[in-house]
Amino acid sequence: MNMETIELEDIAKEISSFYTEKKYSQIKSILTDINPADIAVLFDEFPPERQILLFRLLPKEEAAETFVELDNDTQEAFIRAFSDTELREVLDELYLDDTVDIIEEMPATIVKRIIKNTDAQTRASINTLLKYPEDSAGSIMTPEFVDLKKNNTVEDAIKRIRRTGVDKETIYTCYVTDESRHLIGVTTVKELLLHDNDDKIEDTMETNVIYISTHDDQETAANLLSKYDFLALPVVDMEQRLVGIITVDDAIDVLQDENTEDIQKMNAILPSEKPYLKMSVFETWKSRIPWLLFLMVSATFTSMIVNAFESKLSALIILTSFIPMLMGTGGNSGGQASAVIIRALSLNEIDLKDIFKVLWKEFRVGLVCGITLAVINFVKIWFIDKQLLGMEDITLKVDLVISLTLIIETIFAKVIGCAFPIFAKKLKFDPAVMSSPFITTLVDAASLLIYLWLAGAILHI
């Protein structure tokens, strides 16, 4: 069963009472029955000194698996508390990509200690992995995979897996390489088991291999794993030599992180990987204030526009009443279009070359949405706002100005909303971060201009 938070609280209480009674073996047996991912959450219920004592009760392998699940601050505290022997024991059990993930988040002194406590070969691998750019496929891969030769028999292959498999992150997808480590085929344990022992690997392998390069984006890698339903994706270097694999569990993490990042950016927040409750007020402020400030200052344009039309507005103050509604509707229309396009871009459903298809579609959607809104608004203003709520200054012409504005601004918002993310992508900017805030500013200013210009033209004010 998965551990609900409430259940974990009960377990924490139980452990605490065993702890005061010094019944460590009971604690041990409780902990071994819990999945490492849950133990990491459970630790949050204890003060730091207690956490490390509990950690020491875990069997080696479980300890390492728990360690990987901890947040970076706790990992750092643990390493500081570890003896060199303890540190080595944990490091020995970790997969290399996890070790590298941890190293990337640690201060220099900790990194030094980690490096000091690994053997020469591991150290070399770590250094290679650390060199790949952040967010690249190379940075999340692990060099621990099963490689086979095409002349091996199935029996040899299974023996090899049995011998070396314990240290591999996945054994289920096996890669076939030639003498110079070029990737020439891929096979699976399922294929091996379904073939005869004497069959050659050559006969079990798929030669049309889908792979990625170390310098490609990690998001591309994750999307490939998701698209092709793979358990692992091979990663090759510039010389097309197989250097690592990315496993599906890491791909899920990348996808979820990228989704979180997109949602943050679409809502004018600087992305952060820390979970909500772990961020301090100051860190939260830092992630939110830049765009709030930028958007506030860029609203100077709307102030200037209203101010420029001051005399017209004071002549017919009823026009002011509908400014919030018009700006809101423009913002919502544009937001819908940009959200849909940003999502479609990140799911690879559309491409830069689809720009005209998209523009033409959003133009028509904007037109029908605009007309629908305008008609209903026209009737609503006349019967509800004027007759029912008694806004006496409303005339047919005023109603017309507002309704026409709705049509034009909706089309404008839809077109801008879809075009901006695509242009941003074309210019190699992030569609999510470049789009939403700018669209709002543009649509706000344009809506006001359309409104006040139509008011001038139709009402002659």
Place this chain on the structure above:
Amino acid sequence: MNMETIELEDIAKEISSFYTEKKYSQIKSILTDINPADIAVLFDEFPPERQILLFRLLPKEEAAETFVELDNDTQEAFIRAFSDTELREVLDELYLDDTVDIIEEMPATIVKRIIKNTDAQTRASINTLLKYPEDSAGSIMTPEFVDLKKNNTVEDAIKRIRRTGVDKETIYTCYVTDESRHLIGVTTVKELLLHDNDDKIEDTMETNVIYISTHDDQETAANLLSKYDFLALPVVDMEQRLVGIITVDDAIDVLQDENTEDIQKMNAILPSEKPYLKMSVFETWKSRIPWLLFLMVSATFTSMIVNAFESKLSALIILTSFIPMLMGTGGNSGGQASAVIIRALSLNEIDLKDIFKVLWKEFRVGLVCGITLAVINFVKIWFIDKQLLGMEDITLKVDLVISLTLIIETIFAKVIGCAFPIFAKKLKFDPAVMSSPFITTLVDAASLLIYLWLAGAILHI
């Protein structure tokens, strides 16, 4: 290599020319080198009649794999074109969960034909799966898994996998059940291969099994797979009997669909599973107009508020200039908070019981954000808007009213923005759909009231 769209276009041209030359075996050899997920995309380049002809060139297994990847409209057209024999051949190769997915989207006549062309046992399984509620774990599971008994030896188990594995969606995670099909343990092919042939399954299995019930939400299932890095998650019925598994590739699809849905809902769009380019203008309109209309009509409140303060505003029209900026900032502040909370809820980072922690945090974040905005705005209005842009009606008191409004509205927006999603979840509504639109309406109205009330109090108008 994965197939870029441009590459696919080239392949499509090549196939077309082979087609006119009737060189079908060349087409066949091109197609067998392409991954089924790419063949499905490739088909989009051809007219419907041509698609089915190409489909018939595929080897059986590849044909079935391609069929699963097609969109529902194409699947329907294909089934209409299939003979009963062809239909049976495809169905025989499909995993049951895929068959059920397809059935769920097809019209009644097609469903009848599918059912007619399956054997009695499969039909019974399909009927069971179809009974589970939409979006439940039961609805996405497959009953095709490897089950073992605890007294089996490793050798027996591997033999069993070899014999029955070809029809199982995954063989890598194996489930151990007792005589009454209760789930008592889980083991993996990796464990089996690393143990001796004579070892008992009992010695290789993990007894602390994490599972889910058929009626739990599919999103919960996907989150468990992601949290525990599983390749498959076992599903049990009300009597705790093992009835199916959910594989990691399906979990990724669920996660991505739920993310898309969240993004749509957060942006006032009715969720749709169709890819952007496959939706007609009318369908797009239908998904976008309801919330646009609702939000437009609910802006009646803001109109009423402005109208009620008409005389005050016409006395000091400069106040009007800052309404768009104030409403924009309120909207952005609230949007940041609600986006972060909605995401944290769907990642299970926060829980209903965290409400007070969250409220207290957002209050403080709102306070520091509000003060920052107010200070910078105060200076900016005085030096830029008044001195540089010559808005002469600005007085120190006007500037003060605007800046104070910023502080209060930011706190209000942050608190409402975080509270609404949590309350929505508490009331069993969807946090994403219930929150964003209502927050905007509330924050807009509240910001205006705060502004005009402060203006009355400080400027005595």
